[in-house]
Amino acid sequence: MSTRSWARSGGSTPSAGRWCISTTSAAFKRERALPRGVRDDEAVEATHPTDGVRTRVNPTASEAAELASDGVDRGALVTLFGRCTVDYEGRAASELGLGDRHVMLKPDGAALVHTDEGQQPVNWQPPGCEHDCRIDDQHLVVESHRSSPEESLVIRFSSVAHAAAFAADDPESLDVVGTEADLKERILSSPELVESGFRPLATERETPAGAVDIYGEDRDGRTVVLELKRRRVGPDAVGQLSRYVEALQRDLHADADVRGILVAPSVTERAEALLAEKGLEFVSLTPQGK
Amino acid sequence: MSTRSWARSGGSTPSAGRWCISTTSAAFKRERALPRGVRDDEAVEATHPTDGVRTRVNPTASEAAELASDGVDRGALVTLFGRCTVDYEGRAASELGLGDRHVMLKPDGAALVHTDEGQQPVNWQPPGCEHDCRIDDQHLVVESHRSSPEESLVIRFSSVAHAAAFAADDPESLDVVGTEADLKERILSSPELVESGFRPLATERETPAGAVDIYGEDRDGRTVVLELKRRRVGPDAVGQLSRYVEALQRDLHADADVRGILVAPSVTERAEALLAEKGLEFVSLTPQGK
DNA sequence: GCCTAGGTCCCGTTA
DNA sequence: TAACGGGGCCTAGGC
Structure with a gap:
């Protein structure tokens, strides 16, 4: 997350200026120029250009273009809502006929087109775009x-119902718990959860087939490879573990005895069958102690 | 995409009523009640409740809550921008401190929290939520x-800079070209692109390890399994193909001779090495004829 | 830049 | 409902 959210990362056409250019706390941190609860008719963009929000309802195409262009130039988060078509061409290609959609342009160059359905945007562009x-x-x-x-992503509006530019200041970063990394920490601090006598020797150990999550030895000194998953796993995880085990067997000795253990909350039936076929093992563990 | 976008899919607390309840074409299809280019101060929500857009700049908490609740009830796409914290708890858990974010609530129950960076939301909830x-x-x-x-996803605002509710009518669905399905069609209509004499016999043929993309025979009558990928592939795709080949060998006869061919634009070095080790083959093809 | 693997992946399809 | 695999996946971490 950026602390200086209005700084343009795309870095083209440096223009007029940015909102709150000299202070880093931006609109939301200073005393509000407006009392709370003002209505649209009181909070016109022209009168409060530094308040961090500029909006227009039912703008003309020119007005929407000006607001959006200016917002992009100033490093604002720009949103548009209206009836539009969307054309994409790049790694693949797509067309989308006329409909009402919400468009978001981020200062890092990301673009999102959302319909009223789905978590995923119907069309998009990753960060780094102009x-x-x-x-x-x-x-x-x-x-x-x-x-x-x-x-390239091209959005053609037949009408714009709303245009807005927001100055966003977000100094925080997300802290997530319950990931594979947490499962790894849990095992490293309590190796006996895998099995009595298990000793971790390395994480992310490299093999010709890729990096192994946890590499170690069992109580008898046999090499053990752990593949960790934060959730119930299917056949793909078995294939992954299998590749590592085979690569290590080749890498160590021709006759090396390498155990492979899949560590996850649970496995599907097909994955369990594949594990059995390949002589691999499974230990049930969750990232959390539950 | 929904044609009746204002119909609530979540289906709880049926309330007051919906915008444009009796017509299916909604706000954007009828003649506009307002001239183009009206300013915020002219287009107050109270005066044009059926225009498909309701907005407030710097609303009070109550005003924002009323607008958002009403929008959700009416099946609108609701957006909020302001300073907030976000707490998530479910498959995993996360915390996010105070910052400026854009929140979108969709009528299908999806929720998205976007910062000014990244294509992905920093927090979210999939469709189907209340x-x-x-x-x-x-x-x-x-x-x-x-x-x-x-x-559960909980967003606590310390201030709301903007609140909006949009009636969205989107009858169109996305048409994408350049997918794995296109590659499949290309091969089925021109099997010789794989190799001279190749004859496809089935798609999505089931094996104990999963469904094979294309199943067929080569010019000598040997069984051939194709795994298709629309883009350059890594080790995972080799593992997938390998699982199918091994499963079919077991399924047909103990001594069955099954060829496995990975069809993709290109492969990584490691994937190529894995292919060689497993006696699998590679054919370079793109979904498009390029 | 490519490669590799994780993800609260989402998403569609099918059993 | 679960399972399985695709995705314009995106994103982070190495090299």
């Missing part, structure tokens, strides 16, 4: 482009 | 909850 907001044939057109790979 | 917007200790709190699995 956003271009222009008027084409009297309509607002937003284009988000990047090279390597060459990819 | 959104609850309330006042807690004079602050707006948005909670999105689901059971199976039990998961």
Whole structure:
């Protein structure tokens, strides 16, 4: 998350200036210029350009383009809602006919097009793109482009119901618990959870087939490879573990005896069958102590 | 995409009514009640409740809660921008301190929290959740909850800079080109692209290890298994193909001779080595004819 | 830049 | 409902 959220990362066409250019705390940290609860009719963009929010309802194409362009230039988070078509071309290609969608342009170059359904955007562009907001044939057109790979997203509005630019200041980063990394820590601090006598020797140990999650020895000194998963696993995880075990067997000696243990909350039936076929083992553990 | 976008799919607390309840074309299809380009101060929510957009700049917590609750009830796409904390608990758990974020509540129950960076939301909830917007200790709190699995997302605002509700009508669905399905069609219509004499016999043929993309015979009548990938592949795809080949060898005869061919634009070095070790083959093909 | 693997992956399809 | 695999996956970490 950026602390200086209004700084443009895309870095093209440095323009007029940014909101709150000289202070780092930005709009939300200073005393509000407006009393709480002002209505749209009181909080016009023109009168409070440094408040961190600029909006327009039912703007003309030109007004929307100006607000969006200015917002992008200032490093704001820009949103548009309206009726549009979306065309994408790059690693794949797609077309989307007219419909009402929510468009978000982020200062890091990401672009998102959301319909009213689904967690995933219907179309998007990853961070690192250049956003271009222009008027084409009297309509607002937003284009988000990047090279390597060459990819372009073109959003053509037939009407814009809402346009907004937000100055975002977000100094915090997310702290997640319950990941595979937590499972790893749990095992490293309590190796006996895997089995009595297990001794971890390395994490991310490299093999010709890739890095092993945890590498160690059992009570009899036999090499043990652990593949960790934070949730119930299917056949893919078995294949992964199998590759590591086979690679290590080749790498150590031709006759090396390497045990492979899949550590996860549970396995599917097919995965269990594959484990049995390959002579691999399973230990049930969750990232949390539950 | 929904044609009746304002219909609530979550289906709880049926309330007052929906925008444009009796027509299916909604706000954007009818003649606009407002001239284009009206300013925020002219387009107040109270005066145009059926125009498909309701917004407030710097609302009080109560006003934001009312707008959001009403929007959710009416099946609108609701957005909030402001300073907030986010707590998630479910399959994993996370905490996020105070910062400026954009929150989107979709009528299908999806919730998205976006910072100014990244294509992915920093926190989210999948479709199927219930959104609850309330006042807690004079602050707006948005909670999105689901059971199976039990998961909850709680967003606590210290201030709301913008609140909006959009009626979204999106009859279109996305049409993508350049997928694995396109590669499959390409091969089925021109099997010789794989190799001269190749004859596809089935797609999605079931094996004990899963469904094979394309199942067929070579010019000598030997069984051939194709694993297709739309892009450059790594070790995982080799493992997948290997599982299918081994399963078929067991399934047909003990001494069955089954060829496995990975079809993709290209492979990584490690994947190539794994292919060689397992006696599998590679054919370079892209979904498009390029 | 590529490679490798994780993800609260999401998502569609099928049994 | 669970399972399985695709995805324009995205994202982080190495090299």
